[in-house]
Amino acid sequence: MPLKRDLDFLTSGSRGWAENYSDEGELFIRITNLTRGSIGLDLTDIQRVAVPDGAEGSRTKVRSGDVLFSITAYLGSVAVVPDALESAYVSQHVALARFHQLRLTSKWVGFVALSVVGQAWFGMKSYGGTKIQLSLDDVRDLPTPVAPVDEQRAIAAFLDRETAKIDELVAEQRRLMELLKEKRQAVISHAVMKGLNPDAPMKPSGIEWLGEVPAHWEFNRIANVFREVGEPGTAELPILSVSIHHGVSDKEIAEDELERKVTRSDDRSKYKQVSPGDLVYNMMRAWQGGFGTVTVMGMVSPAYVVARPLKMVKTAYIEHLLRTPQAIEQMRRHSRGVTDFRLRLYWDEFKNIRVALPPIEETTAICAKISELEERFSAMSAESAESIRLLQERRTALISAAVTGQIDVRALSPTKAMEATT
Structure with missing residues (x-):
C-alpha cells in the first residue's frame, strides 16, 4: 500500500x-x-x-x-x-x-x-x-x-543487527584504505628525502624541513633548477588541469568532471602553453600540494605558474618532493594571504625555496621505485574499494529480501539469512 x-x-x-x-x-x-x-x-x-x-x-x-x-x-x-x-x-x-x-x-x-x-x-x-x-x-x-506490525518489528530488529555487522566490516575496509594512504605517503616521503639506500652516509642539509640527506646529494634553489615561462597557448592544444590528488592531467577534462569551483575561460589565448617535463603549480593550492609534472603538450590556466627545467632534472622527482607534508608546510610559509583559502604562492617566493637533489641516475631510480610502490598501493586500495562495494550490495540485498518476504528471518539464523541473499 x-x-x-x-x-x-x-x-x-x-x-x-x-x-x-x-x-x-x-x-x-x-x-x-x-x-x-x-x-x-x-x-x-x-x-x-x-x-x-x-x-x-x-x-x-x-x-x-x-x-x-x-x-x-x-x-x-x-x-x-x-x-x-x-x-x-x-x-x-x-x-x-x-x-x-x-x-x-x-x-x-x-x-x-x-x-x-x-x-x-x-x-x-x-x-x-x-x-x-x-x-x-x-x-x-x-x-x-505490509507485514503484520509485530513481524515488522522483528524484521527491523534483525536488520539492525545484521546491517551493523556489515557496516563494521565496511568501516574496517575504509580504515585500511586510510592506513594505505598514510603508508604510501610515508614511503614516498622517505624515498625523496632520504634516498633508497639505507646505508648511505648522511649529512646535515642545513634546510630545516629536509633534515639529514645522503652525503652525495647537492643543494640548490628552485631558481637554479627551473625558470618561469609564460608562453601563450594555441587553440588546438588541450587545456590541462592540475589536481592536488593527481597532478597534471594528460588530456582535457570535461567541464562536468572538473574539481569544484574550477571554471574555464572561453578565450583560449589567455592560457599558458606547457611542454613535457614542465613543472606546473596552482598558486592558490600550492599549500595543499597542487603541483604536477607535464607529460603531454597542452596549456594550463593563466592562474598557474609554469616552471621549465634549466638543466637535466627529473621533474617528477621534484613533484614528489614538493608533495611531501614537510614541503607543503614550506609552501604555506612562503605563500601570501590573510586566510588559508586566500593564500597564493608567487614565483618570486617559490624560486627561493632550497631543495636537495640526487644525481640524475638516482632520481630516475627513485621515481621508478615510487611508480612501482604506487601501483602496489593502488591495487590494494582497489581491493578494499571492491570489498566495500560488495558489502554494500550484500547489505541492500539483505534488506530487500527481508522487507519483501523473500526470506523469513524468524526461521533463519543470521548466517543462513545472509546466505539466502547470495
Whole structure:
C-alpha cells in the first residue's frame, strides 16, 4: 500500500532558515545528516539555527520515530529519528513523515526506502536536470510491502543487527584504505628525502624541513633548477588541469568532471602553453600540494605558474618532493594571504625555496621505485574499494529480501539469512 494510508502528516522544512544559522540555536537537520544506506542519523556535522516564531517553526520540529527523506540530491537517503534527540528541525530539502503506527512502523518504512523497492521508486519519480528532486506526493505514494506490525518489528530488529555487522566490516575496509594512504605517503616521503639506500652516509642539509640527506646529494634553489615561462597557448592544444590528488592531467577534462569551483575561460589565448617535463603549480593550492609534472603538450590556466627545467632534472622527482607534508608546510610559509583559502604562492617566493637533489641516475631510480610502490598501493586500495562495494550490495540485498518476504528471518539464523541473499 502507499505510505499515505498510515501517515499522520508529511511536510518539508521551511525556506530561508539559512539566514538564521546560530551557534546557540536548535539542531538543523540537512540532507547531509541523512546517511546513505542506513537509517541512522549522522549528527557529527550538524548545523544549528535560530527557529522563527510561529507555526512555521513548530510544524517542522522532529519527534522520536519520525522518518526523514532527502527530496533533493542524495535521493534515497533516509533516517529514523532516534529517541532522546534534543530539539531539532528539518531543512527545506528534507521531508518529515510521521505515522499513526497502526499498519506501518518507522523502522520498517526506513528499511523499505533503502530496499530495491524504495530505490527504484525514488529513481523513477525523481525529476530535474542538474538538481534532481522529489515531490512530497512521490514520498506519500511510495509503494510499501505490509507485514503484520509485530513481524515488522522483528524484521527491523534483525536488520539492525545484521546491517551493523556489515557496516563494521565496511568501516574496517575504509580504515585500511586510510592506513594505505598514510603508508604510501610515508614511503614516498622517505624515498625523496632520504634516498633508497639505507646505508648511505648522511649529512646535515642545513634546510630545516629536509633534515639529514645522503652525503652525495647537492643543494640548490628552485631558481637554479627551473625558470618561469609564460608562453601563450594555441587553440588546438588541450587545456590541462592540475589536481592536488593527481597532478597534471594528460588530456582535457570535461567541464562536468572538473574539481569544484574550477571554471574555464572561453578565450583560449589567455592560457599558458606547457611542454613535457614542465613543472606546473596552482598558486592558490600550492599549500595543499597542487603541483604536477607535464607529460603531454597542452596549456594550463593563466592562474598557474609554469616552471621549465634549466638543466637535466627529473621533474617528477621534484613533484614528489614538493608533495611531501614537510614541503607543503614550506609552501604555506612562503605563500601570501590573510586566510588559508586566500593564500597564493608567487614565483618570486617559490624560486627561493632550497631543495636537495640526487644525481640524475638516482632520481630516475627513485621515481621508478615510487611508480612501482604506487601501483602496489593502488591495487590494494582497489581491493578494499571492491570489498566495500560488495558489502554494500550484500547489505541492500539483505534488506530487500527481508522487507519483501523473500526470506523469513524468524526461521533463519543470521548466517543462513545472509546466505539466502547470495
